[in-house]
Amino acid sequence: MTSPHEGPQEAPIVPPPPGTIADLFQEVLPDVEFTATQGAGDVILIIARDDVPRVLRTAKDEPRLDLKYLRCLLGIDHMEGGLEVVYQLYSFTHGHGVTIKTRLPLDDPRVASATPIWKGADWLERETAEMFGITFEGHPNPVPLLLPDDLTDHHPLRKDNPFAQMEEWQGMRLGDEASKVGHIPAGYESIAGEGGEEDGG
Amino acid sequence: MAVEEADRDEVITPSRPLTGLEREAERLRPVEVQHPHALYREVLPGIIQAPADYLLAMARKSSLWPMTFGLACCAIEMMSAYMSHHDLDRFGIVPWASPRQADVMIVAGTVTKKMAPAVKLLYEQMPNPKWVVAMGACATNGGPYTRYDRVVQGVDKLIPVDVYVPGCPPRPEALMDGFIALQEKIMRDRGSIG
Amino acid sequence: MATEVERELETLDINVNVGPQHPATHGVFRMVLTVSGEKVVDVVPHIGYMHRGAEKLSEGVDYRQGLIYQDRSEYLAQFNAEMCYCQAVEKLAGLEVPERAEYIRVILAELNRITSHYMFVGAFATDIGVYGTAFTYAFREREYIQEIFEAVSGDRMMYGYFRPGGVVWDVTDDFKDRVRWVCGQTRVGIDDIDRLLTKNEVFLSRSLDIGCISKEDAIDYGLSGPMLRASGLQFDLRRAEPYSIYDRFEFDIPTGSRGDVYDRYLVRMEEMRQSVRIVEQAIEQMPDGPIMPEKAPRRLRLPPGEVYMRTENPRGEYGIYLVSKGGEKPYRLKIRSSCLSNLTALKQMIVGHYVADAVVILGSVDIVLGEVDR
Numbered sequence: 036m037t038s039p040h041e042g043p044q045e046a047p048i049v050p051p052p053p054g055t056i057a058d059l060f061q062e063v064l065p066d067v068e069f070t071a072t073q074g075a076g077d078v079i080l081i082i083a084r085d086d087v088p089r090v091l092r093t094a095k096d097e098p099r100l101d102l103k104y105l106r107c108l109l110g111i112d113h114m115e116g117g118l119e120v121v122y123q124l125y126s127f128t129h130g131h132g133v134t135i136k137t138r139l140p141l142d143d144p145r146v147a148s149a150t151p152i153w154k155g156a157d158w159l160e161r162e163t164a165e166m167f168g169i170t171f172e173g174h175p176n177p178v179p180l181l182l183p184d185d186l187t188d189h190h191p192l193r194k195d196n197p198f199a200q201m202e203e204w205q206g207m208r209l210g211d212e213a214s215k216v217g218h219i220p221a222g223y224e225s226i227a228g229e230g231g232e233e234d235g236g
Numbered sequence: 237m238a239v240e241e242a243d244r245d246e247v248i249t250p251s252r253p254l255t256g257l258e259r260e261a262e263r264l265r266p267v268e269v270q271h272p273h274a275l276y277r278e279v280l281p282g283i284i285q286a287p288a289d290y291l292l293a294m295a296r297k298s299s300l301w302p303m304t305f306g307l308a309c310c311a312i313e314m315m316s317a318y319m320s321h322h323d324l325d326r327f328g329i330v331p332w333a334s335p336r337q338a339d340v341m342i343v344a345g346t347v348t349k350k351m352a353p354a355v356k357l358l359y360e361q362m363p364n365p366k367w368v369v370a371m372g373a374c375a376t377n378g379g380p381y382t383r384y385d386r387v388v389q390g391v392d393k394l395i396p397v398d399v400y401v402p403g404c405p406p407r408p409e410a411l412m413d414g415f416i417a418l419q420e421k422i423m424r425d426r427g428s429i430g
Numbered sequence: 431m432a433t434e435v436e437r438e439l440e441t442l443d444i445n446v447n448v449g450p451q452h453p454a455t456h457g458v459f460r461m462v463l464t465v466s467g468e469k470v471v472d473v474v475p476h477i478g479y480m481h482r483g484a485e486k487l488s489e490g491v492d493y494r495q496g497l498i499y500q501d502r503s504e505y506l507a508q509f510n511a512e513m514c515y516c517q518a519v520e521k522l523a524g525l526e527v528p529e530r531a532e533y534i535r536v537i538l539a540e541l542n543r544i545t546s547h548y549m550f551v552g553a554f555a556t557d558i559g560v561y562g563t564a565f566t567y568a569f570r571e572r573e574y575i576q577e578i579f580e581a582v583s584g585d586r587m588m589y590g591y592f593r594p595g596g597v598v599w600d601v602t603d604d605f606k607d608r609v610r611w612v613c614g615q616t617r618v619g620i621d622d623i624d625r626l627l628t629k630n631e632v633f634l635s636r637s638l639d640i641g642c643i644s645k646e647d648a649i650d651y652g653l654s655g656p657m658l659r660a661s662g663l664q665f666d667l668r669r670a671e672p673y674s675i676y677d678r679f680e681f682d683i684p685t686g687s688r689g690d691v692y693d694r695y696l697v698r699m700e701e702m703r704q705s706v707r708i709v710e711q712a713i714e715q716m717p718d719g720p721i722m723p724e725k726a727p728r729r730l731r732l733p734p735g736e737v738y739m740r741t742e743n744p745r746g747e748y749g750i751y752l753v754s755k756g757g758e759k760p761y762r763l764k765i766r767s768s769c770l771s772n773l774t775a776l777k778q779m780i781v782g783h784y785v786a787d788a789v790v791i792l793g794s795v796d797i798v799l800g801e802v803d804r
Contacts, residue, residue: 045734045755062590074735074736074737074738075521075522075735075736075737076521076737076738076739078510079736083550088758096796103650104649104652105652106652106738106740106747106749106766107738107749107751107764107766109751109762109766110762111753111762112762119749123738123749123751127649127663127665130670133678134736134738153650153651153652154647154650154651154774155651155652155653155771155774156414156652157774158770158771158773158774159652159770159771162770179478180477180478181477181478181481181803182350182478182481183349183350183478185387191384191385191386191483192485192486192762193484196385197385198383198384198385198486198487198490265765304453305451306457306501307457307458307479307480307583307586308457308458308480308482308505308799309502309505309800311457312505312506312549313586313587315569316569316572316573316586318567319565319566319569319570319573320566320570321569321570325539333452333453335451345480346478346480346482348478348480348481348482350479350481351450351458351479351480352450354450354451354458354479358451368740372602380487380498380499380502381482381483381484381487383485383487383490384482384483384487385483387482387483387484399710404502404588405586405587405588408585428431
C-alpha cells in the first residue's frame with residue numbers, strides 16, 4: 036500500500052501574469068472554458084474533457100500558437116478526484132510551451148486520442164492507457180506497450196495497486212521481527228532516522 | 237687411448253697462421269647439437285595418468301564461454317569486464333551470442349515477467365553442462381525493483397543459479413571473482429557432472 | 431522484338447524476429463520485421479521487457495531515495511538524469527544550489543555525455559560490422575573518465591552523487607588536474623576513432639542515406655536530441671531553455687542536414703568535442719565554496735505543485751513531470767523518456783531498407799532500454 040501522505044493537498048490555483056500563452060489561447064478559442072494557473076515552470080491550462088480534440092488541434096494548427104511538438108503525455112490518478120491526462124506542448128518557432136490538463140471521472144475514463152494530431156502520441160497513449168485504464172478513443176492500435184499481453188488485469192500506476200511483497204530473507208521466516216520492513220537492528224537506533232516505511236510485511 | 241683421443245674434438249692451437257681452407261673450415265663448423273630428451277620419458281613410460289573427471293573439469297573451467305545475456309545496467313559492467321581494462325579473455329572467457337554453443341549464462345540485469353519465458357527458453361537451449369551466474373542485485377533477489385509486481389524477484393525463481401555476484405552493479409573485479417568461484421565450483425563438483 | 435518477360439512469382443512475406451536476446455539489440459528489445467525478399471516491409475517493435483516500474487516505486491520512497499531510480503533508468507548518462515531530477519525537486523522546493531555545486535554538476539554531466547557518446551560509437555560501429563575495434567577503443571577511453579567518476583562519487587556506475595540542493599560531498603583535491611588531463615586524452619581518443627571510422631568507405635556506404643527522416647516528421651514524432659539535430663533543426667535545450675549554468679558557456683550546436691544515420695553519427699562525434707569545450711571552460715571558472723545550501727532541510731517536504739523539468743541528455747530530451755501534494759514522497763513522478771519518443775519513428779525509418787540496414791538504423795537511434803521501459 037502506498038504510504039499515506041499527511042492528507043494530499045492540492046496546489047492553489049494561481050492565475051498567471053498577463054501576457055503569457057494563456058491569453059493567446061483565450062483569444063484564439065474564446066468559447067472554450069479555461070482555468071489557467073501558473074505552475075512552477077509553465078502555464079497550466081485545465082480544460083474539460085470534451086474540448087480536448089478541438090483545443091489540441093487548434094494548438095497545433097494555429098500559426099500564433101504553433102505548438103507542433105508534443106513533449107509529454109501522462110496520466111495522474113487522483114483517487115476520488117478522478118483521473119487526469121496531461122499534455123505538455125512546445126513550439127520551436129515561438130519558443131513557448133504550455134501544459135494542458137483534463138480530468139476524467141473514475142467511472143468513465145475515456146478521452147479523445149491525440150494520435151491523429153501528433154504521430155508521437157501513439158506510444159505515449161498506449162502506455163498511459165495500460166498504466167491507468169484510460170481509453171483513448173480513435174487510437175489506431177490500442178494494445179499494451181510495456182506490460183505483457185496476458186497480465187493486463189490491473190493497472191499498475193493506480194493508487195489502489197499495492198507494491199509487491201518483499202521476499203522473505205534467507206533464513207528468516209515471514210513474521211519474524213527482523214524480517215519486517217523498517218526493522219532497525221539493535222544498536223543502530225541512534226543513527227536511524229525517525230519514520231521509515233510505514234507498511235510492513 | 238688412441239680411440240679416446242680420436243673421439244675428442246680436435247683443438248687447433250696454431251703455431252703458424254691458418255690457411256684459407258682451415259679458416260673456412262673453422263667458420264663452417266656446425267653447431268653442437270644437443271638432442272632434447274623429455275624428462276618424463278625417463279620417469280614415466282610416455283603415459284600420463286589422471287582421473288578423467290579431473291581433466292574434463294580442468295578443460296571446462298578454463299574455457300567458459302558465456303552467452304551474452306545482458307539485460308540491463310549490469311550488462312555495461314559485464315562489457316567493461318570483457319574489454320581491455322579488466323580483460324576476461326585471459327581466463328578463457330569469450331562472449332558468445334548463441335546459446336547452442338555457450339557454457340555459462342550470465343544473467344546480468346532485472347528479469348521481468350515479460351522476459352521470463354525467454355529466459356527459460358534460452359536456458360533450455362543451452363547444452364549440458366551449463367552453469368548460471370546471477371550478476372547483480374536484480375538477478376539475485378529483485379534488487380531495487382523488488383517491490384514492483386511485474387518483476388521476477390531473482391532469477392533463481394526460474395532457473396538454477398550457481399554463483400551469485402552481489403552489487404548494483406558489481407564491479408568488473410567482482411564479476412571476475414564470481415568466475416573464479418565458478419571455476420572452483422566446477423573443480424569441486426567434477427565427480428557429479430557428466 | 432521486345433523481350434520483356436514478366437514472371438509472376440508467388441512469394442511469401444516472412445516474419446523475422448529480432449528477438450529479445452540478440453547481440454545487436456542493445457538490450458532486451460524485440461522487433462518483428464516482415465520482409466519480402468530482403469526488403470523490410472513492416473516493423474513492429476515490442477518493448478517492455480525491462481519495465482521495472484521506476485515511476486511506481488518512486489512514489490513509495492522519499493525525494494532523496496528516489497534518486498536511485500533515475501540512475502538506473504538512464505544507465506549510461508546517469509549524471510544527466512540525476513541533474514534533471516534534482517532540478518525538478520529544487521524547483522518545487524525553492525532550493526538554491528551554490529555555485530561550486532553547479533559547476534561540479536555541469537562538469538560531471540558533460541563528461542558523462544562524452545562517455546555515453548563513446549558507448550554509442552562503440553556499439554554503432556559493432557552493429558555496422560567493425561565488431562570490436564571501435565568498441566575496445568571506446569571502452570578504453572571510457573575507463574579514463576570513469577576513474578574520475580569513481581574518485582568523486584565512490585561508484586563506477588550508479589553514482590547517486592547529486593542531491594536536491596547540491597552534491598553530497600566535495601570533490602577531491604586533484605579533481606582539476608585530473609579533469610584537465612582527461613580533456614586532453616579525450617581529444618586524442620575522439621581523433622583516434624574519427625580516423626578509424628569517419629572517412630572509411632565501408633562505413634560510409636553502410637550509413638549514408640540510410641534511415642532518413644525529415645524535419646517535419648521528426649517534430650511530429652517527438653524526436654529530440656541528436657536525432658532531431660541530425661534532421662536539420664538546430665535545437666538544444668541547453669541553449670533554448672538553459673537550465674543550471676549552461677548560459678555561461680560557449681559551445682556550438684552541431685546540426686546535420688540529411689537526417690540519415692551518418693549525420694547522427696557525425697552530430698554525436700561533434701557533440702563530444704563541444705562537451706570537452708564546455709568542461710574546459712567550466713574547470714577554469716570553478717569557484718570554491720559550499721556545496722550544499724546552509725539551510726538545507728534534513729527531510730525534504732515539498733509544497734504542493736507540479737513541474738515539468740527537462741534537460742538535454744545525450745539521447746534527447748529527458749523530462750521529469752513531478753506532481754507533489756505535500757509530504758515527503760512524490761505523488762506522481764513521470765519520466766519523459768527520450769529514447770521512447772525516438773523509437774516511435776523506427777517504423778518510418780526502417781521500412782523500405784534491407785534487413786541488414788534495420789540493425790544499423792536501430793543502432794543509430796542509440797536506445798537505452800532502461801529508459802525506454804523504465
